Amino acid sequence: MNLNEAFKNMEEEEKWQFILSTGAEPNIDDWGGLCPHCNNAIKYTVGHYPQKDYPGAVVAKCKECSNDFLIYEDVINPHFLVIHEGADIVTTIRNPDEIAKNDCAHITEQRLFNENLQFCHLADDFFVDLIQGKSANPFLDENQAPLYTCSSCESNLEKIAYSKLKTLFKSGEMDSFLSSLNTFHTKGFLQDADKIILELDTECSCSSRHKVIFFTHMFSYGEFPKYTDFIIANIQGANLIYINGVYSKNDCKSYVDKLFLRWTLIADKIYAQTAYIGNQYKKEDEMKKLLHSLSSYLPAHKTKILTKTSNRTKIKNQLNKEGEIDLNDKYNRQNSGLDKLDNFERTHSKFYAGIVDSDVEIISGSFNYTDGPSTDNLTFSNLPIKIFNKNYLNMLKLDYSPKESKKHYYYKSFGERTFNDGYTIYKKELLDRILNK
Structure with missing residues (x-):
């Protein structure tokens, strides 16, 4: 079934439930960064569906220093973000106004990592x-x-x-x-x-x-x-x-x-x-x-x-x-x-x-x-x-x-x-x- 067709006349939560019921797999991007408080390395993945994506943010707690920080840039579908190393998720945010009001320090050195990174360079695009x-x-x-x-x-x-x-x-x-x-x-x-x-x-x-x-x-x-x-x-x-x-x-x-x-x-x-x-x-x-x-x-x-x-x-x-x-x-x-x-x-x-x-x-x-x-x-x-x-x-x-x-x-x-x-x-x-x- 075409997901775009199925989305018609659905409420937001119904759309997500439908995606999950179809067994559709999200596209996964590997990211990483440093805790803005102690430079502890954080590794996480972001999942997104071409048919339905919403930007958002995640508040996470560093396992090293126990301080909270915000993962925001390039985050889509925050409820599909998974932290693999260095921190735990505290909460997800989908409302842009709530993101703007959040005063947590942002994750630093945030980078998309993959096997083709040359020269160990850490610059963004x-x-x-x-x-x-x-x-x-x-x-x-x-x-x-x-x-x-x-x-x-x-x-x-x-x-x-x-x-x-x-x-x-x-x-x-x-x-x-x-x-x-x-x-x-x-x-x-x-x-x-x-x-x-x-x-x-x-x-x-x-x-x-x-x-x-x-x-x-x-x-x-x-x-x-x-x-x-x-x-x-x-x-x-x-x-x-x-x-x-x-x-x-x-x-x-x-x-x-x-x-x-x-x-x-x-x-x-x-x-x-x-x-x-x-x-x-x-x-x-x-x-x-x-x-x-x-x-x-x-x-x-x-x-x-x-x-x-x-x-x-x-x-x-x-x-x-x-x-x-x-x-x-x-x-x-x-x-x-x-x-x-x-x-x-x-x-x-x-x-x-x-x-x-x-x-x-x-x-x-x-x-x-x-x-x-x-x-x-x-x-x-x-x-x-x-x-x-x-x-x-x-x-x-x-x-x-x-x-x-x-x-x-x-x-x-x-x-x-x-x-x-x-x-x-x-x-x-x-x-x-x-x-x-």
Whole structure:
């Protein structure tokens, strides 16, 4: 029986009882964090059903110091949250007003853990880093090379796009839209959508018109996204496909970083093959900055980073100085992204790829992930998955099989009035609109 059909005319508790009676299994996400009072490690899972989800919170008592704390960010269906280590549940909260009034300290270092976390990095996703001021939006840095330029006159379309977006915020139209959207989000009407997709029409100085697709977080940490929190997923009609030549390492890093963020939204899997991160001349603070940007731009749950064993050892030594390895051990996580890389010790290949539906966007050449004024060559291309597996992954004893996504996204157009009210869509339709298929 279709659960969505069965939900019609049911009261809230009836819906939950019906779900449980069908034997439907929730999707489970593994999370963890630290007690805000004593830094005791807490491990828990959050369960959610695509058909019916409500955000909420859980008050928990630490087993180490006996103080209460609140688990709130990214909690959906709090009555399905299970704490496995470090604390006991005191009560669950579903009313947003009660959550706002609760004065318990929030769990700290809250992170989604899985086997693909690279470099023992504990940073949240890029948008949370933006909110907390730990990262900056590379699309707004005028010192970075533009990924999207006009195919007619080669003007920087990124600058034009953000100018139009900033104007939209100043007009108050975005505030009105976000306030309404937050109401739907709080009430759980957006299903599992955790990204806001924004479509905007822009015009270049040469009069050519372009459609810009932005995306941002869905009120992470309860914050409304600012215009600086929006990332460009695509600009239709731009010169992206013509990256092919010799560029400074700084420009190479700009292209790769912006593609990483693009792939955060549209790719099902991301591969980063770099023989070295940085080089032997990098100082510790420079190396730390490179590691942070690499980890921040790449979503851990769908990224595989491949590097030489010697480089991996250097990275672990660097992070160990900062205590991050010890904290990682405290969580008992496995870092498969860095383990068993001996097979890649003799390779010097460098490529960065995002698997998008049945195709692969790949940028490759001589560029190791670093920065500086010296030059490397880079070429952007598209390959079918079958060819990518054969020519790239199979050589590294890897393989990738496409998986269908049932995730929802919230899409809002400020260009076509047909879509002006916004709506939730699946990944396939999202890709069709972003890539103009």
